[in-house]
Amino acid sequence: MSAGEESYSAAGEVSLIKARRTFAENLWRGLKSAPPTALFGMAVISTYMLFAIFAPLLAPYGEAEIFPMSYAPWSDEFMFGTDQLGRDVLSRLIYGARNTIGIAVATTFLAFLIGGCLGIAAAISQNWLDHLLSRSVDVLMAIPSLIFALMLLSMFGSSATNLIIIIAILDSTRVFRITRAVSLNVVVMDYVEAAKLRGEGLGWIMRKEILPNIMPPLVAEFGLRFCFVFLTIAALSFLGVGIQPPTADWGSMVRETAGLIQFAEYDITAALTPMLPAAAIALLTVAVNFVVDWFLHKTSGLKD
């Protein structure tokens, strides 16, 4: 953050008064000015969302529907063939979108709820509360999170709910850090002081005065966190504690079939099977990152 003196920037000189626009207008202008990467990202994300929401309608077969033929080759009947149990890979991919994204989103939201609130609270009350929280966050961060997650999951059982809660808590530490950091820049603002002078309560100051002004960096962080959570879940599934079967999730789908990659030289479509869910994961994270990138660039007020 470069301090102060920007009040004398060229843009400032040009026109003191920013033209008034409705949200829709701004959105449209935003989209127009968006680079191809960002547009690509947004396209991908919305497609995923559609798939996630309308999975039952789009999937040719049921999520756990078992067909006699396991490892069926790619065909008109089974676009991407069937998996080891004879379940249609395409259908599982589609349902996977719903489960995996659903869980990742839920987790990230929870993480931000926890980390965000505590972060702002810590920033406002720079006293014992702040110290306590920051210290405990340090402690949590000092524990290898993947292994810790493994322990907690085998302690409480790897149900979707537990998965969400545990990862969310472990993840909220980073959210806490960033929220606190950005909030610190805001709490020193006169309008926060004004609100205090008015006698506003903590809740109001957090919600109305600070939150709206730290949204941009948080939104960006949300995107990145989402990706990390996504990959964490994949990693956990890889290590064997994932989402309850027969629920389809991409992480375990990759894991179940990863072994096939090495046979690329012998059977290419077989080798492609694990690529599909992995690619699905990668594509989404890339997309989100692209959008976040652009968003960050826009909100950081940096002009090329």
Place this chain on the structure above:
Amino acid sequence: MNTKNRGEKGDILLEMKDIVIDGYSDDRWHEIIKGVDLTLRRGEVMGLIGESGAGKSTLGLASMGFARPGCRITSGSIMFDGIDLMKASEAEKRKLRGSRIAYVAQSAAASFNPSHKLIEQAVEATVRHGITPEQEAKSDAKKLFADLQLPNPDNIGDRYPHQVSGGQLQRVMTAMAMSSRPDLIIFDEPTTALDVTTQVEVLASMRQIVEQYHTAAIYITHDLAVVAQMADVIKVLRYGETVENADTRTMLSNPEKEYTQSLWSVRSIEKDEEESKDIILKIENVDAGYGGGIKVLDKVSIDVPRGHTVAVVGESGSGKSTAARVITGLLPPSKGRVLFNGQPLPLALKDRGIEQLKKIQMIYQSADTAMNPRHTVRDVIGRPLEFYLGLKGKALDKRLLELLELIELDETFVDRLPAEMSGGQKQRVCIARALAAEPELIICDEVTSALDQIVQKGILSLLLRLQKELGITYIFITHDIATVKAISDQIVVMFQGGVVEQGMKSEILSPPFPDYTKLLLSSVPEMDPDWLTGLLKERSEEQTSV
């Protein structure tokens, strides 16, 4: 010798013709400079003045063939000593910058790289351009430091920016500009960020060195009194166009355009003081400090008469803002007490009830930081109405409009965001926010210092009017004597955390003065071009030289 007949003017050094500069904002290109001509001779100092948004800096930078990010020089010609800067390549222009054309920025504090020593930065350009070898450049820089009357010039260069004061930094920056003995220096509001007393010293040293090396200069500022001391000729800009050009004295004595006259007349409001014995707020020998026991306030006592204005003057660090924080309860004093309407106020903010909070309101220096950028005018003014008076729906809207009218804004502003208003408008909204609480006392912390002079005038007269109509009491914190004259009945002079003197305006502003008050008052620049020369002579005679 004085600015008038400084060494005879040389040939033309810089000639800018029909310059047009676009600025990109809000996804559009706007014309910021709309065809301005500028001619500067060797050794000549040109004052470039105008309000913010007039395009002063942009034009000044353009004279180096430089456009800030988000700006572009679209047409016109810039001839610097025979070189066409419009055609010149980046590389060629780089060669000129820092060697033949130098720049002195507004905020020295921000314009020095925090992680390099001063001397390194002072000689960087000279050395990089291979004008003089490093050692030589450094010893020369030390000489310049001496010329600029910097304390212990030989080792001040080994310090880091954060280790020296703002006034010193500004001088080091001048030395930096000088180190390559440029033909032209651009001074971009070099003293705006400084206290008056410091400003005098810096101005003096700048003028002295510019004369000494017979350097041409463009001096950008919005302060007429300052420009009067520095410039041979003055150019007035407005909305990116030239209003008028003239030799300094003529410009001051009889400006042609009435815009210029309005600028001149800004400082003319004057309030006639009134006596009053009815004390609304009483601060009794208060001590206060932040954290590590450093006392910022020492036995401060101030009486504030009801329905009148007390101006608290002093330089930055004199503790005037701290006094305000004590009154509001943000900084509970370690000793002493605060009486409001005869009743002692709870010292800590959290111990005060809604009613007590309601009665004392605050207006801040910078409306930008005082208003939540995400809140519309409705939110900003509506909240106190709702919070203190419990107004809702129709009633709230009605009151809202009344307040807007009171501050001379119409209902079209109701749904605007801060970014959609000018500085003056924002400051007015802040005033309305304070009024909404229906307070008895308003603390105004440097409310005008961030604004252009014409806007200042508007705000000040608004405040005066409101006081007349509503009988509100003001505590007016400022460092600008003109403003003090304009608004106050009583004056409190503060210095290093203590009250130097308190009394009616007339007493304070007329001799005999205590030393500090005198220094303060004498340092306020006046329109007279000979003022600085005179002042310096006077001071040197009294051996109170800086």
Place this chain on the structure above:
Amino acid sequence: MHPVIATVLQRLALGILTLFVVSLIIFSSIEFLPGDFGEAILGQAALPETVAAFRKELGLDLPMYQRYLDWVGNVMTGDLGNSFSGRGSSGGADRSRPVIDLIAPRLANTLFLASMAAIISVPLALFLGITAALYRGSIYDRLVNALTLTTISFPEFFVAYILILIFSSFLKFFPSLANIDPTTDFWVRVHLTALPAITLMLVIIAHMMRMTRAAIINLMASPYIEMADLKGVSKSQIIIHHALPNAWAPIVNVIAFNLAYLVVGVVVVEVVFVYPGVGQLMVDAVTTRDVPVVQACAMIFALTYILLNLFADIISIITNPRLLHPR
């Protein structure tokens, strides 16, 4: 240098506190994990009396707080204790392995792998970041950004498998097994650890490179950069001489974070490449409830994290005159 020392001391104090709390957390979580060492070791063959015998032998029958206090006491005297595994069965003297002997070689491996990845990726990331900032908005910049983004977007194990497919199955450059042992000669070791190292690099470069770029670009808006520009300093000089010195703090922080990750977060890579590192050890120890080993690993990891952050703090102090030479 006094502010540095002050910080170091303060951080170390906090660090010790952190270590303590971490050990407490880990210890109690293992307590709450179902089953204990005996059951885990005997697996299906567990009999009530054999399990009981184990408990007695290992003192698992003592109350939890007491066992914890004992452990703390030993650690205070620098004794990390003995692994549960291999306690002399019936009769015979205690022949169990000291935790140190168990961890030391694996820690060496982990550090070796980490440093291999770091030595290449940190400079590379810095270089990419700086150049990207320098040619901001250019094709190069976009390319670097997109590429790094993509690499962090793949699940680690997937990257690993792809690398194996390419470099060991097809090209036969590197082996897919990184099963080094203490006697392995240095160059052979490098060759064996190539693939895991590359995998880790791909994962961490992006983060560091992007932070470098962001930090520099962020500073490019500040007045002193414009000043340098107006002094006629060249673009590259501005970035290297004016922006970079002020950008170290955030960059170093991210580097520290990633280095910590290299030591702490590589379980998956260890599994895929069968690399005998501490991560795998800790996971095994957790599954067999081998408390002393788990504790030791956790301590090592926490310590790494703390020290690296300390290092980051020190760097950000000595690169910031404001803190280094206070008024």
Place this chain on the structure above:
Amino acid sequence: MVDIKDLEKAAIDGKLDRREFMKRATALGLAAPFATSLLTQAVHAATPKKGGRFVQGTGHGSTTDTLDPGTHENGFSQNVVYTYANHLTEVDNTGQLVPELAESYEASADAKTWTFKLRQGVEFHNGKTMTADDVIGSINHHRGEDSKSAGKSLLSAVESITKKGKYEVEFKLSAGNADFPFVMSDYHFAILPEFEGNMDWQAGFGTGGYVIDRYEPGVRATFKRNPNYFKSGRAHFDEVETIALLDTTARQNAMMNDEVHAINRVDPKTVHLLSRVGSLKILETTGTLHYTFPMRVDQKPFDNYDLRMAVKYSVDREQLVQKILLGHGAIGNDHPISTANPYHNGEMAQRSYDPDKARHHLKKAGMEGVTLDLGTSDAAFSGAVDAALLIKDSAAKAGLDINVVREPKDGYWSNVWNKKAWCACYWGGRPTEDWMFTAAYVADSKWNDTAWTSGPKADKFNKLVVDARSELDTNKRRQMYYECQEIVNDDGGALIPMFANYIHAVSKKIGHDEKVAANWEFDGNKNAERWWFA
């Protein structure tokens, strides 16, 4: 400085391909021609009938493994112990029991007393000669109050072990057991040097064909040939290295990239692909390993005979074998006796998937619409979760609703198995009927995971097992065991849908006998001493 030997070694195990070898060798400043000759020597040296360095990857192993035979529970430890130590008896590659450290053994008429005559002049790796004391110490290691041995229960019937001479030991059993010599071949009962009336396993001195060179739990164990091994024509390799490769993909990669000469636990899903790799061959053995889903008959609703029947009929065994084992195994008939056992009952009708019969029994039990929880985890056996899902699927068609619960991997054996009413489980199987039944089906077995202990049929079964144990007439025994299998199949709580093959991949460089043992993986875990470089 790189040691040439290292390179040479690396070249031999195929860790280095030719290009790499040359690159490094020349990097060492060796003239290229010399390097080449060095390489050729190396490769030649790698292919005689005797000698060579055999590297195998096993899908087991944990950092907490030790050399204590009492706690050997995974394939890594078992392979290690069979590599460096010997037992009183050995199951040979044809499945026959032959004396190993024992020269001969004989039983009393009631099969209660067993006398083992020991081989003379057998030396431990530390030069100590093996005597009766060592045998007694080694066996006692698994007995007594404070023993923490997993083999303890196998010796519960042993009342006393007495030294009849320097080379003779006598075991007294509480009840006759015709199969006792078989028990002595179990991996737990390795004969190691005696120490304070117990055994000294720490030093790692056995009598085996290979001497432990380095032992890194959970990582690898390396061995050198034992020059004075008492067996002739065994232990051909100069060196043996066993690496723990837990990750299936990593294991198969290593095999495909010639980094190891043999692996076990080939993933059935990819056998067909792996078999296409030119450098290796697939080695399958149908052993006694079977996957089970024990229903605890002491818990509702499995105490109901008809419900159990309903479950047994609603499982599509063919599908399980096809999809979980991909054909690499045999269909099970709800009893634990494999075709590899001497008295496997082939005459009994094979139970098959029959939704109607299932419905019928369900109706008879009056439990239509009941929902059964099936606990499962890949800790039970790889594919257990999938298997459970398949059962759920086929059962649904029979009107039986099954809820699959994935349990956490660790703690599975202590918290789910033998506790939950119905869960997934595996049994490595035992070489003899008696051993198998005693382990998991007789009333007083600690591992009776079906809790099938009482009721007329259970009582009959238990009596039969005891009688058959001491019965030395093979025909009578066959009859008895056939009946046992029928009872378990009918009334027992075990759902045993499939017997899984041991699937290995072995480099074509490796030679071994036509028939390989099926009692354990890796040629009965004795591949180190039985195989060679062809």
